[in-house]
Amino acid sequence: MHHKLLYKHQYGFRPKSGVENAIFSLISDVQSSLDCGYISAGVFLDISKAFDTVDHGILLGKLERYGVRGVALKWFKSYLSDRVQFVSVNNTDSTHLPVTYGVPQGSVLGPILVSLYINDLGNLPLHGKIILFADDTNVFYQGDSPNTICNEIQDDLIIIQQWFRNSHLKISSEKCSLMWFSKPSVVIHAPVLPLLDDKPITVVSSAKFLGITLDSHLNWIAHINSILTKISPFVRVFLRCNHYLSNQDKRSLYFALVHSHLSFLCNIWGHGPDSSLNRLFIMQKRILKILFEFPYRQRSADLFCSLSILTVQAQIDFTSAIFMYKMVNNLTHCNVILKKVSEIHNYNTRSRELLSQKRPNSTTYGLNNVLYRAISHYNSLPSSIRSLSFFSFKKMLKKDCLSKMF
Numbered sequence: 001m002h003h004k005l006l007y008k009h010q011y012g013f014r015p016k017s018g019v020e021n022a023i024f025s026l027i028s029d030v031q032s033s034l035d036c037g038y039i040s041a042g043v044f045l046d047i048s049k050a051f052d053t054v055d056h057g058i059l060l061g062k063l064e065r066y067g068v069r070g071v072a073l074k075w076f077k078s079y080l081s082d083r084v085q086f087v088s089v090n091n092t093d094s095t096h097l098p099v100t101y102g103v104p105q106g107s108v109l110g111p112i113l114v115s116l117y118i119n120d121l122g123n124l125p126l127h128g129k130i131i132l133f134a135d136d137t138n139v140f141y142q143g144d145s146p147n148t149i150c151n152e153i154q155d156d157l158i159i160i161q162q163w164f165r166n167s168h169l170k171i172s173s174e175k176c177s178l179m180w181f182s183k184p185s186v187v188i189h190a191p192v193l194p195l196l197d198d199k200p201i202t203v204v205s206s207a208k209f210l211g212i213t214l215d216s217h218l219n220w221i222a223h224i225n226s227i228l229t230k231i232s233p234f235v236r237v238f239l240r241c242n243h244y245l246s247n248q249d250k251r252s253l254y255f256a257l258v259h260s261h262l263s264f265l266c267n268i269w270g271h272g273p274d275s276s277l278n279r280l281f282i283m284q285k286r287i288l289k290i291l292f293e294f295p296y297r298q299r300s301a302d303l304f305c306s307l308s309i310l311t312v313q314a315q316i317d318f319t320s321a322i323f324m325y326k327m328v329n330n331l332t333h334c335n336v337i338l339k340k341v342s343e344i345h346n347y348n349t350r351s352r353e354l355l356s357q358k359r360p361n362s363t364t365y366g367l368n369n370v371l372y373r374a375i376s377h378y379n380s381l382p383s384s385i386r387s388l389s390f391f392s393f394k395k396m397l398k399k400d401c402l403s404k405m406f
Helices: 019-035 056-065 070-080 109-117 119-123 146-166 221-231 234-244 247-263 274-291 300-307 312-328 363-367 370-380 390-403
Strands: 039-045 129-133 136-143 177-181 206-209 212-215
Touching: 019 039, 019 129, 019 136, 019 177, 019 363, 019 370, 039 146, 039 206, 056 070, 056 109, 109 119, 119 129, 136 146, 177 206, 212 221, 221 247, 221 274, 234 247, 234 274, 247 274, 247 312, 274 300, 274 312, 312 370, 312 390, 363 370
Parallel strands: none
Antiparallel strands: 039 136, 039 177, 129 136, 206 212
């Protein structure tokens, strides 16, 4: 990790990185592309049992090329070799067979070894941009026309499939899909679809990507609806048990079962339609009133302030500012180049210490771009808060969000 061996768009199992980094980078790029009038496409590839099909000989060869030699390489060889597998039924064991493929499941080294095994996938001469999360492989494109993009996808799939064959890995073609990203007013028609294993790749209008539901217009309605589906059953559950719980137990239940869904990647999907976000807010209020036994007509301001719990919109702003703070202070893996206004020009303006941002072309994909919104919100914070250490920043930021909710 220290020597920057990993492909820069590999976001899985590396320090200071996670699904938020991968999705933030992707959505920002796609929205910027749509804001400039292009169309985008994503190819979601499914690798069949990647952890179980890693070839030990190829893996050791790659480790050696990455500089793992001598005693260290012998240690890895010893770690992978002399493993056997067998089946035991009714105290009767089958023949012991050597394991020459795969990395130990549940091990600390397993995900790292898989990441190194597929690392050179990011170095292939492709038209598209590969985003990796461990063995989760996705390629994204932008262009003027569907035909041009389809041709690029076809060229890349030939190269990618050859790489997988050489690496003894297999793509599950029936589980792979293609999704177009465009403005709602643009109807995409590709007369000839790219082929994968001699079959046209499946085109979808929505897809699950690292825990979030992407849709072709990035309006996030499908994802917000999935959150509502997950948290609404707790209304009935809390009605039955709220009388038997202490306030501390109620808080623990809320944060474990409800808040976890509302806060997960909310800085990404939180720029959906106001009508959808308002439905989430109404459900959040209803759950809190039932769980903490507040009167039905209790004012929202009193409800949230007395519990010190952020509303959905405040949580979106809070999460967005936290992520921007980490990006600005190099506390997270980031491929976005951030510059202060003072680095753009030498004029002594009031905004010289703020982050610079490009002027957007549209509202839907420009002003609502996840990066543009994050920078705008971060710049709006008082400099006295932005200059704090991370833990002090989180503490003061929450106070600031609580004070501005209503």
